Structure formats: C-alpha cells, structure tokens
Amino acid sequence: MQKPLILFGTDDTAELAHFYFTTDSAYDVAAFTVDRAYMTADTFCDRPVVAFEDLAAEYAPADHALFVAMGYSGLNAHRKDKYLAAKSAGYDIAGYVSSRATVLNDGKIGENCFILEDNTIQPGVRIGNNVTLWSGNHIGHHSVIGDHCFIASHVVVSGRVTIEEQCFIGVNATLRDHITIGARCLIGAGALILADAEPEGAFVVKGTERARVPSTRLRKI
Numbered sequence: 001m002q003k004p005l006i007l008f009g010t011d012d013t014a015e016l017a018h019f020y021f022t023t024d025s026a027y028d029v030a031a032f033t034v035d036r037a038y039m040t041a042d043t044f045c046d047r048p049v050v051a052f053e054d055l056a057a058e059y060a061p062a063d064h065a066l067f068v069a070m071g072y073s074g075l076n077a078h079r080k081d082k083y084l085a086a087k088s089a090g091y092d093i094a095g096y097v098s099s100r101a102t103v104l105n106d107g108k109i110g111e112n113c114f115i116l117e118d119n120t121i122q123p124g125v126r127i128g129n130n131v132t133l134w135s136g137n138h139i140g141h142h143s144v145i146g147d148h149c150f151i152a153s154h155v156v157v158s159g160r161v162t163i164e165e166q167c168f169i170g171v172n173a174t175l176r177d178h179i180t181i182g183a184r185c186l187i188g189a190g191a192l193i194l195a196d197a198e199p200e201g202a203f204v205v206k207g208t209e210r211a212r213v214p215s216t217r218l219r220k221i
Contacts (some may be wrong), residue, residue, distance in 0.1 A: 004030040006059055008082050010071040016067035018045045024099050036160045061090035068112055072150035075184055080148040083112050083130045179197045
C-alpha cells in the first residue's frame with residue numbers, strides 16, 4: 001500500500017517532485033503545503049494546498065510522510081529551514097532516488113534527498129540529509145556530500161572528495177580527487193576546482209575558454 005505524502009512547495013521543483021514520486025515511488029501525493037503567507041491558490045497539480053501552520057491538524061504526522069520540494073535559494077538555507085521545521089512537526093521525511101540512477105553505495109543516503117535519473121553514485125560514497133542531485137552527475141568513490149547541498153546536472157565529483165554542508169555546485173563543474181569544498185561554497189557552472197576551497201567562497205570560470213580554468217575565487221559570500 002502506498003503511503004500518503006505531503007510535498008512542501010508549489011513551484012517548478014514541487015511540480016517535478018510530484019511527477020517523480022507519482023510515477024516512480026511507493027508514495028501517493030496527497031497534498032501540497034507552504035507557509036500561509038505564500039499561499040496563492042487552493043490547489044496545485046490537482047491536489048489541495050494547505051497552510052503549513054494548519055498541516056498537522058488536517059494531515060496527521062502519524063499517517064503522512066513529508067518531502068521538502070524546494071531548490072537552492074539562499075544557498076539552500078530556505079530548504080534547510082523547512083526540512084528542520086517538518087522534522088520538528090513530527091513527520092517522517094521521505095526521499096526520492098530514481099530507479100534510473102546507478103546507486104552502488106549500499107544506500108548511504110540521508111533523508112529528504114532528491115536524486116534524479118542518470119546519476120552514478122560509486123561505492124563508498126556517503127550522502128547526507130536534504131541533498132539534491134539533479135540529473136546526470138558522477139559522484140566518485142568514497143566521496144562525502146554533507147547536509148543541505150545542491151548539485152546541478154553533469155557535475156563530476158572525483159574520488160574521495162568532501163563537500164561540506166550547504167554548498168551549491170553548478171552545471172558541468174568538475175572537482176578533482178582528494179579535495180575538500182568548505183561549507184556554504186558556491187561553485188559556478190563549468191568551474192574546474194583543483195584544490196581545497198575555503199568555506200563561503202564563490203568560484204567561477206573567468207573568460208570564455210575552457211583553457212582559462214582552473215577557476216578563480218571571486219569573493220566570500
């Protein structure tokens with residue numbers, strides 16, 4: 001029997017989460033929720049939308065799981081806040097791992113993870129809570145991805161890389177092996193990172209030629 005699921009959010013990410021959970025999981029999406037201040041409609045994807053402040057009264061935590069379907073705004077801080085709020089409310093936290101992903105790490109994946117198709121997760125990898133892996137990434141052996149990270153599409157994370165919490169890694173970025181990306185770093189699209197990145201840094205490709213990487217640090221966030 002499918003367990004009823006509440007999705008937090010009513011934007012594109014929530015719509016995609018509805019599709020993936022509906023077509024490729026053991027959950028049945030029962031409703032959506034957002035903070036009352038952000039409610040703009042009573043329904044979304046043909047499901048009711050309920051203010052989060054009223055959610056427990058209408059959809060009891062004992063009977064429903066919850067998934068926070070949000071993007072990387074605020075360097076993942078907003079998704080982190082809602083994930084923690086859902087846990088505090090007593091909900092079991094769901095996660096989604098595509099049946100079309102290659103997952104070889106013995107299930108070492110935390111709560112509220114959103115792992116889409118064509119990801120390759122090699123042996124020895126550990127993935128924390130509230131992590132998004134958009135489609136088509138390579139996560140190399142024995143790497144560690146901390147809580148509340150977002151890795152966009154076609155990123156190469158080489159072996160034994162550590163990505164600390166609340167980082168964003170942009171499309172087509174490449175991280176060499178045996179390095180650490182400090183907490184709350186922003187790695188821009190196409191960046192090549194060859195050494196440790198200090199926390200709260202922003203790293204982007206400068207110029208238009210790939211030969212001009214390795215990427216340079218712009219500033220602290």
